[in-house]
Amino acid sequence: MLGSVPPMGFNTWNTFGQNIDENTVKELADSMVNKGLLDAGYSYLCIDDCWSEKKRDPQTGKIVADKVRFPSGMKALGDYIHSKGLKFGMYSCAGALTCARYPGSFGKEYLDAQTFAEYGCDYLKYDYCFRPSCDSRILYRRMGMALRATGREMMYSICTGGYEHPEKWARSAGGQLYRSTPDIEDSYESFKNIAESQLSNLCFSAPGCFNDMDMLTVGMYGEGNVGNGGCSFAEYKTQFVLWCLFGVPLMLGCDIRKLDGDVLDLVTNKNLIALNRDPECRPPFEVGAHPWLPGKKSFMRFLSNGEYAVGFFNFGQQRGSVPFYLFNAGLTENSGYGMILENLLTGEKTEVLTDVYEQELEPHDCAVYKAKLIKI
Ligand code: GLA
8 A cells, every 4th residue: 555654755845945955865765875874764755846947848737857957857867767767756745836836737637647647656745825715625536536647656645735624535535644733843842832832633644544744844054045043952862852752754844964963863753754654554642741741742542562662752842851741651550561662762761650751751752662561
């Protein structure tokens, strides 16, 4: 099944915006392989908006790749991406224009889907700008059907920025993922607000179709198209852990050509990626909040191997302890069971816990564990 777990890859928008060209995309493809990102699971290289000419071909009506920035054309670029073992993602829009005012697919859905199939695309992000004033579900279904009509398997990324409750219908329109949030920016407030706003949506996310919290800003450090002050490493760690614990797509958005050191280790961490890709794809739930210190929260998630994951987050401005109340996880004091937590990043283990565990955290920091039930 396509999209049995959330997709992983890279998208050009966060860093490059409209400054994309075929040489840069080839360098990005090389980096995905050479830095071990493909081996870690990041398989989709997705080109976002601004790849085409401003006008369609007058004879064929087809969208045409920008002749200066992509002189070899998209088929050749797709071939290069595939030669690296990667998958090729492209972008269009349900409206007459894309969000950056390039040609959109409204009224040309079947032609464009066929064009993307000819390019060898494996993934289409389909945006929401410049639509006619109608119920958009029909537009997204139309492209969903047009993609299938090509006979080529393409992952369908529905992107309404959260408008029109895509969690309720993206699956029925053939989507494997649906953006349920406004655009991310490279700041702590931006990703924190996105994560908090999605807690009530994550129950709609399941194998085949996933809630999409937008491309990661991890490692951008304020540089690039959505760079907006940037974050500290601890904050990027928190972002990545949230995206993994919440089971949403992991699409990198930093300049992966420059990725190294602690950020590269973070985004290729096997334990975190395994958590993100747990095959049962169960949503998290809250298991603790500090009674009077704001922003101290913990979440748990049931995993497919009979274990659990627990994440602790200090969204507040003060250092403090973040509680995990085991009774919120379903464990009663007389159950005869306790839990041992093992830190996914450091390997450290707790003693057997039976009632409350408190994790001390600096502001904006996090800790994440796997948890095992133990008979006591
Ligand atoms: C919208 C999307 C972004 C990006 C831009 C491109 O804002 O939400 O992710 O694709 O359009 O113009």
